[in-house]
Amino acid sequence: MGKIIRRTLIIVCLFILIPDIIYMVTEAFSRDLPREIREKMNSGETFIIDVDEEVKLDQDIIEFEQILMLEDETLLLFEVHNNEPGWSFPATALSIKDDKGNNYTYRSGSSSGKKWGSIHFSNYDALPNDVQNLVIDFSWFDRSFRIEVPVDQEDR
Amino acid sequence: MNTQKIKTLTEWGAAILLIVWIYFQSPYFNYYHLSPLEAHQQSERTFYYGPSEVVEEVEIGDARIYLGTYKNWFSANMVLKHKGIFWAPGSGVGGHEINKSKDLSYSWSGSSIDKDTMLMRFYGIVTNPEIVDVELDLVEATLNSDSYQKDQINTLSFHLKNHRMFLFHWNMQENNYRQVAIRGLDENGEVVYEEEWP
Numbered sequence: 001m002g003k004i005i006r007r008t009l010i011i012v013c014l015f016i017l018i019p020d021i022i023y024m025v026t027e028a029f030s031r032d033l034p035r036e037i038r039e040k041m042n043s044g045e046t047f048i049i050d051v052d053e054e055v056k057l058d059q060d061i062i063e064f065e066q067i068l069m070l071e072d073e074t075l076l077l078f079e080v081h082n083n084e085p086g087w088s089f090p091a092t093a094l095s096i097k098d099d100k101g102n103n104y105t106y107r108s109g110s111s112s113g114k115k116w117g118s119i120h121f122s123n124y125d126a127l128p129n130d131v132q133n134l135v136i137d138f139s140w141f142d143r144s145f146r147i148e149v150p151v152d153q154e155d156r
Numbered sequence: 157m158n159t160q161k162i163k164t165l166t167e168w169g170a171a172i173l174l175i176v177w178i179y180f181q182s183p184y185f186n187y188y189h190l191s192p193l194e195a196h197q198q199s200e201r202t203f204y205y206g207p208s209e210v211v212e213e214v215e216i217g218d219a220r221i222y223l224g225t226y227k228n229w230f231s232a233n234m235v236l237k238h239k240g241i242f243w244a245p246g247s248g249v250g251g252h253e254i255n256k257s258k259d260l261s262y263s264w265s266g267s268s269i270d271k272d273t274m275l276m277r278f279y280g281i282v283t284n285p286e287i288v289d290v291e292l293d294l295v296e297a298t299l300n301s302d303s304y305q306k307d308q309i310n311t312l313s314f315h316l317k318n319h320r321m322f323l324f325h326w327n328m329q330e331n332n333y334r335q336v337a338i339r340g341l342d343e344n345g346e347v348v349y350e351e352e353w354p
Contacts, residue, residue, distance in 0.1 A: 006167045013174035020181060058204050085187045086202020086245065141251065142227055143204050
């Protein structure tokens with residue numbers, strides 16, 4: 001009797017978890033970055049600034065990965081690690097400032113959902129080539145933070 | 157312990173582990189709540205807003221609206237009933253700035269909550285202490301500014317409480333209204349504030 005109960009439980013549970021198991025397997029083999037972004041990163045014409053900064057925003061963690069400086073646009077790559085399900089991250093609240101006093105507001109962007117949160121790619125206007133320092137600025141109701149990003153021009 | 161016993165225990169262990177896994181990854185564990193207030197709080201939390209001070213909870217069918225303020229913002233966050241007993245975030249989370257230089261600040265939004273209800277909410281907060289009543293004039297949305305008569309105007313009235321927030325609501329599927337004027341009235345019924353949208 002016990003044998004039938006526990007085996008039925010295992011089978012039913014596995015059945016319910018089929019979508020999750022498929023998701024876990026495909027996730028392990030999928031690449032995080034969309035192909036066009038990877039191509040841009042590998043093209044050699046893109047200047048990649050490693051940001052590598054983590055910010056705690058309420059109960060979530062925002063991980064800023066890279067800023068991609070392209071000829072005609074700038075891409076900001078970051079991850080949002082959510083503590084619980086809810087609203088999507090307000091990417092429009094992020095702006096970039098350069099050392100010449102220019103402010104670049106969010107132009108467009110995309111994101112892909114993950115079990116743990118989401119990966120974001122936000123587009124901004126192109127930055128000046130000789131920029132030395134950048135600031136990523138977040139302003140949302142009374143929440144705000146700023147991250148200073150030094151640009152090492154010698155890496156170019 | 158013989159092998160049979162080990163096998164039995166392992167199978168029970170696997171069954172329990174799988175049940176625990178299903179429970180924790182289920183939205184019924186971390187997204188749907190038995191309490192509407194908890195759904196409201198989670199909605200604000202994941203929106204990086206508040207927590208607002210709830211001044212009134214309004215029940216409208218399968219929706220609950222939380223009138224509240226947070227610092228210099230006011231909001232009317234809505235949560236919706238799910239499967240009869242659970243509650244989940246709806247819409248209207250996040251605040252609008254209270255304009256202290258005006259007698260009252262307002263906002264509106266509509267959302268479809270089921271196939272028969274397109275719930276329109278017109279809400280705000282009054283800063284002028286003289287105002288005791290707020291009135292909202294509505295007409296059929298199909299009527300142009302110059303094509304409706306006085307008698308086609310439906311006026312909704314709201315008597316203010318100490319918290320000074322107000323909420324008007326109607327079902328757009330039953331009454332396809334649009335707002336044409338808002339008034340603030342003092343104790344004597346005199347119009348202290350008026351704004352029109354022709």
